[in-house]
Amino acid sequence: MTWPSYVTLQFELVNKFTTEESNYYGPFITLLTELFPASEDYQVALQFKHVVGHVSTVPTPHVITRHGLPVVFIEFKPQVAYDKDLVCKEVDDQMHERFLNFTGSIPIPMFYGLSVLGTRFCIYKYSVANRSVTPPCIPPSDNFIVNVAPKERWDFDLLEVDRKARLKELVAHIKAMVAALQ
Template sequence: MPWPPHIRRKSGRLTDTENIENKFYPLYDDILNECFPRDRFSICPQYATPLAQTGGIGAINFTITYVIEAFDLDSVVFFVEIKPPTHLPVQYARKEADNQMRQRFLEISHLVRVPKLYGISAIGRRICYYAYNKATSVIEPPGTHDSSAYVVDTAPIERWDSDIMEEEGRDRFLEVVRETQDMIDALW
């Protein structure tokens, strides 16, 4: 079953040559609102991490594009970082997106109550799934070490292997949403 018409229309107006990330915010806002019902979840755009809450220079760099909180847990249960599609072919841009995701897990890990926190790095419509295991503190996919002597692709393009607007990508996203909701239900 495809996304509802209003989501497909929003996606259809976006191009893969777009270089402004916030053009994709309405698309992901609608997808998140479709998947996380407002009677159980709060979708927080520009969520301030603890570092951002202290203010100061660069505080805006410590905000997460979208955070989903469960009302019953008062806890972060899912998050999304968005970059424009023009970043996908650029190795350095993917590296920065990967570093940002890992930094976000570090910044909010103390707030996590679900056994596994999912985060997605969205570069345009392409998705890379990340997961933080609360019990082991392991982040998947594993990080790749950089080198000062060689150019190392620390965030291979193949990681963004899912198009959220295609059926397979939508189904995979919905499976992660279901798993997240099941973890929340199991805590009550």
């Protein structure tokens, strides 16, 4: 099970030649529109945070919607972020916070967010029934050194064959939940 060559090539090139977050937007939009095609009524959009009086130029996640309702979101950083534990903590905090932006508008029982560092990703999920996010936050300690966001959480690589299958399974699960709404 492989991605089309145009998807793989885009990721290989961006991983090789850049550390800029914005350079990942193109490959991810290509991949997301492959997984969630417009022909199935999905829309992939880069969201921007609205600040009083203007729209911020700092993007928030890519959100995939169907008929205007969010079904999954993707937050990504460049590959170099994976090697920095502090960045992993910031990303983990940001992912947990992002779910707050969606509560009340989630139409499906399990809402997923993908945190992507380069081509490596961690699957976060929010259970609407339990109002809980997995993986959970790991609290810091005053007495011990605790890695509150171990980089091992980002153990899936989009370019590894078995991980592609896992991502496609996740997409199939999301689409099945969406289909059950009809």
